[in-house]
Structures are given as structure tokens and as C-alpha cells.
Amino acid sequence: MTTFNGVGVSPGRVVGRVRQMPPAVSEPPAGLPLAEGTTPEQAVAQLKTAAAAVQSALRERASGASGDAKAVLEATALMAADPMLIKAATKQIESGAAAERALWEAAEGVASMLLQLGGYMAERSRDVYDVRARIVAELRGVPAPGIPDSDEPFILLAEDLAPADTATLDPRKVLALVTADGGPQSHTAIIARALGLPAVVAAPGVRAIPDETEVYVDGTAGSLSTDVGPAELSAAQDWTAQASRLSSFEGQGALSDGTPVPLLANVGNAAEAAAAAQAGADGVGLFRTEFLFLDREAEPSAEEQTAAYRGVFDAFPGKKVVVRTLDAGADKPLPFLSSSDEPNPALGVRGYRTDHYRREPAVPGVLARQLSAIAAAAAVGTTEVWVMAPMVATPVEAARFGRLSQDAGLKTTGVMIEVPSAALSTRHIMKHVDFASLGTNDLTQYTMAADRQLGPLAELNDPWQPAVLSLIAVACNAAQQSAVGQSTEKPVGVCGEAAADPALAVVLVGLGVHTLSMTARAIPAVAAVLQTVSLEQARQIAAEALQQECAAAARASARAKLPVLEELGL
Numbered sequence: 001m002t003t004f005n006g007v008g009v010s011p012g013r014v015v016g017r018v019r020q021m022p023p024a025v026s027e028p029p030a031g032l033p034l035a036e037g038t039t040p041e042q043a044v045a046q047l048k049t050a051a052a053a054v055q056s057a058l059r060e061r062a063s064g065a066s067g068d069a070k071a072v073l074e075a076t077a078l079m080a081a082d083p084m085l086i087k088a089a090t091k092q093i094e095s096g097a098a099a100e101r102a103l104w105e106a107a108e109g110v111a112s113m114l115l116q117l118g119g120y121m122a123e124r125s126r127d128v129y130d131v132r133a134r135i136v137a138e139l140r141g142v143p144a145p146g147i148p149d150s151d152e153p154f155i156l157l158a159e160d161l162a163p164a165d166t167a168t169l170d171p172r173k174v175l176a177l178v179t180a181d182g183g184p185q186s187h188t189a190i191i192a193r194a195l196g197l198p199a200v201v202a203a204p205g206v207r208a209i210p211d212e213t214e215v216y217v218d219g220t221a222g223s224l225s226t227d228v229g230p231a232e233l234s235a236a237q238d239w240t241a242q243a244s245r246l247s248s249f250e251g252q253g254a255l256s257d258g259t260p261v262p263l264l265a266n267v268g269n270a271a272e273a274a275a276a277a278q279a280g281a282d283g284v285g286l287f288r289t290e291f292l293f294l295d296r297e298a299e300p301s302a303e304e305q306t307a308a309y310r311g312v313f314d315a316f317p318g319k320k321v322v323v324r325t326l327d328a329g330a331d332k333p334l335p336f337l338s339s340s341d342e343p344n345p346a347l348g349v350r351g352y353r354t355d356h357y358r359r360e361p362a363v364p365g366v367l368a369r370q371l372s373a374i375a376a377a378a379a380v381g382t383t384e385v386w387v388m389a390p391m392v393a394t395p396v397e398a399a400r401f402g403r404l405s406q407d408a409g410l411k412t413t414g415v416m417i418e419v420p421s422a423a424l425s426t427r428h429i430m431k432h433v434d435f436a437s438l439g440t441n442d443l444t445q446y447t448m449a450a451d452r453q454l455g456p457l458a459e460l461n462d463p464w465q466p467a468v469l470s471l472i473a474v475a476c477n478a479a480q481q482s483a484v485g486q487s488t489e490k491p492v493g494v495c496g497e498a499a500a501d502p503a504l505a506v507v508l509v510g511l512g513v514h515t516l517s518m519t520a521r522a523i524p525a526v527a528a529v530l531q532t533v534s535l536e537q538a539r540q541i542a543a544e545a546l547q548q549e550c551a552a553a554a555r556a557s558a559r560a561k562l563p564v565l566e567e568l569g570l
């Protein structure tokens, strides 16, 4: 029997056959000449045949897809036989370059031209890079990059998933995700939870499993086993039955004694907001606004921003939507805001810092203009709009952000507590803002000094680490202390992935967190577990977890007090 252990990041148990994600296509060496014995005419013909094959494969996939995936595939299929691309490559082949190198350079030229045009055209540069990789793979006779195509549902094994891969990830085809790399806060993990797919990350060795091998994946335990017997088959069947019981949620999040715990959604655009409202979310606890800014040459106009924010607000009339201002930095550089030359992007000019600690060539005022656009969108309709800044490290920054927001006409302002210094300064920070939201993804990476993207550090990058729980406790206690003598306590929420772990959700509430925001998919399971404990019990469970020496012990101590997890297969 062979078992591969990793970190379980999305619950569920399935049995299925695996498909390996092909490796990324490497760049053909610069100056690679035509192969001996190949004429330029032959190379051009090979290129055209490869481009046509890629186009028809993409068209076929598009015909079987729907929604966003269909649109992505159709746009990419069109690009595969783009005359401009083929013409530019032909020219290079005629001057002696190998077809794959010629295409690589031609595509670079087309993509940078599209990027210069900006807006919609700039977004098409992604399609150019995608077809380039596919045509080069076809010329080399290796599998096409990206999610494999299959008529049968399969378990996807990969190194890690890039954001672009997930656009074509069809949850009806992919039964589970297991990656050799990637941490609990990686893109793979976030997508798996959003789609409700069982997933394991940081499981070294799984890339050697041959395609079509039947395996059992346990996304709760974080394991993959090639030994599939009656016990595994029945565990998978039980999960399917339980999953359908946990697929919907109505009403409001609350503990067994009636203590309300609003369950909010993390969203990134209007479509996700509509889906979250449908799933019963009580509002939005984290609206990530990056989607509008990434891959853009210039800052989006006030009108465009206002329309995009309205799209999200409209999904939650009369409810709360917490908008997080732009969180970009050297890891996601924007030409008008940040530079890409920092040695340590996670510790650099990121999030709120891009406003106050701005460096050339960034333009000033991006944050103030974003706040005005949010205020303009909030002025119409009944949505209760709150704003918060990411990456705030000091009370002084919190005060500056509060003033900027109020100047823009926004009433309820807050900050994310995702840097240890902010957690330790909560008492002072709360004097300047109306609420705080704990970003446990970054709080964990900064507390543990462990890059959240790195699979090998997954054990450190675990929000169950007692040091992380201690900082959360410090922040919650300080928020409570700062309310002494006041009529109401300023709310402290959690909007990191920790909120989506039902056992950790209980601990967070026990530590003093008021609201939990997560991917909408996770809400039914979190709601089901929260309603089995009283506030007093949650406090005891949290106190015990806090006493433990390591993440595994903290998790085990909480789980032992929550028998409902076992009953629900979570």
C-alpha cells in the first residue's frame, strides 16, 4: 500500500482515477536554428498544422463547455490561428529560426503590442501566451499544458495550479485536487474550497503516480492512497451523502445558545457576490477589489470602478459589504502603483503601503480615488458599505486610512489585522477605526516567517499554530478592553481561510471573534458545527487549543470536543 501525506485543505473523500497535469512548456533556447534538413517552407507548414490542431482541440473543448470556461476557450481558439501571429513567426522562420523559437518570439511581440493598447486588448495578451505554449507543445509532440481534457471525471494531480488554470477547471470533471507543492493558502487551496472539491496540498511524490491509477483521496486527513478497498469505497460513498446534506444553508449563523455569528462571504466580483447571496451568506466580509486592477496598464476610471463596485453591492441590498481597498505590491505589480524590483515582495510596498510609502513611478492618489469611487457606488441603493485597508502595521496608518475614508464620505472604516504588529497594537488601532478584520492568511505567514505560497513550509503556515492563535486572542482581548466604558464593542471579524475550517471557526468565536467571512461554499458546514456549541463551550475549546504546544495538538484538542465533525465527515 502506498500513502502520500500532505495537508488537507478542503474536506471530502473520493475514489477516482488520476490524471497528471502536464508540466509548463519551457522556453525554446534563444537563437535555436531550423533543424538540419528542414527547409523554411517545411517549418512554416509544420507551424500551420500545429496551430490548426491547437485551434480545433480548443474549439472542441469550447463546444462542450459553458459559461466563463466556454468564453475563455473560444477566445483562445480564435487566437491560435491569428494571421498576425503566424505571419510574424513565418518571417522569423524565413530568416533561419526553428518554428518553436520563431513562434515564441512572434507571440512575445503580439502580446506586448496588446499590452500597450491597454484595457480589453491588454487582457487578450494572456490568450496569446496560452496558445503559444499549446502550439509549442504540439510542435514538440508533448501533452498540451493546462488541465487535461477527459470524458471521464478524474482526480487532478499537479505541481500547483496557476490562476489561469482554474478558469477551465470544470468541477463536474475534476473530483479532487492533489498537489505536490502549494501551501494551505495557495491558489489551489482557495479554488478547491470555492468549488467544494476535496483537496490536499504539499504532498510530495504524487507526481510520480501514473495516469489512470485508482486512488482514494481524503481531503480532511490530507492523504492520498493507492490502496482502494471496500473501506475506502464506503467512506467515499458516505461523504457523497453527507456533502449533499451540507450543500445549502438558510437562516443566520448562530451558536446553540442563540449567540449570533454572522456568516459572510469572501468575493472578488459581481458574479461571485450573486452566488454568495444565493448560498445564503449574510453579507460580504471581504470584497477583494484587485480583480479590477490586475493586468492593467493604467488605473481604471472612476466610472468603471463605481460600476464594478455597484455590481457587488447590488447582490446584497440592505446587507453589509466590506470592501477591501487594493492589495497589490511587488508580487502583483501594477505599472501605475508598484514596482517589481523588490527582493522581498511580501515585506515590501504592498497593500495600504502603496499609498503612503509610494515610490516612483507610481502615481499619487490611487487610494483616494478608489475610496471616492466606492463612496459613489455606496450612495445609490441600500447596501451598508464598510471599507478596510490591507497590510496596516501601525495605529498611525490606521488613523491615516480612517481620515482618508472619511474625507471620501465613507462612514464605517476599518483595517485588516494581518501583520503581527497590528495585532499587538489593536488597542490603539481601535481608537481610530470602527472595526477590524483578521486576515489569518497573512497573519500566519508573517507570524511564522513562512511564505504562504511555499508547499514545503505548509506545516508552519498553519493558522492552528498556537502562536497565531495567541495573537488572535491578544487582538480580540484588546478590542474588548478598548470598549470598556463604551456602549458597544467595535466588531472584530476573521476573513482569512481559517474561518472556513469548521473546528477553527469554533475556536475563533471562542477567542472573541464576532463575524466569520469565507468562501460561500464553506458556510453550510461552518454553520452546522457552530450550532452545536454554546459561547461558553467555544471559549473552553479555544482556551484549551491556546494551551497546546503545536498546531497538530491544538487542532486535535478542538476536534476531540466537537463530535459533530466526525458525524458530518468534516
Ligand SMILES: C=C(OP(=O)(O)O)C(=O)O
Pocket: 286, 288, 327, 418, 438, 439, 440, 441, 442, 443, 495, 496, 497
Ligand atoms: C484575507 C486575507 O487576505 P488575502 O488572502 O487576500 O491576502 C488574509 O491575508 O488573510
Ligand SMILES: [Mg+2]
Pocket: 390, 418, 439, 441, 442
Ligand atoms: Mg492578506
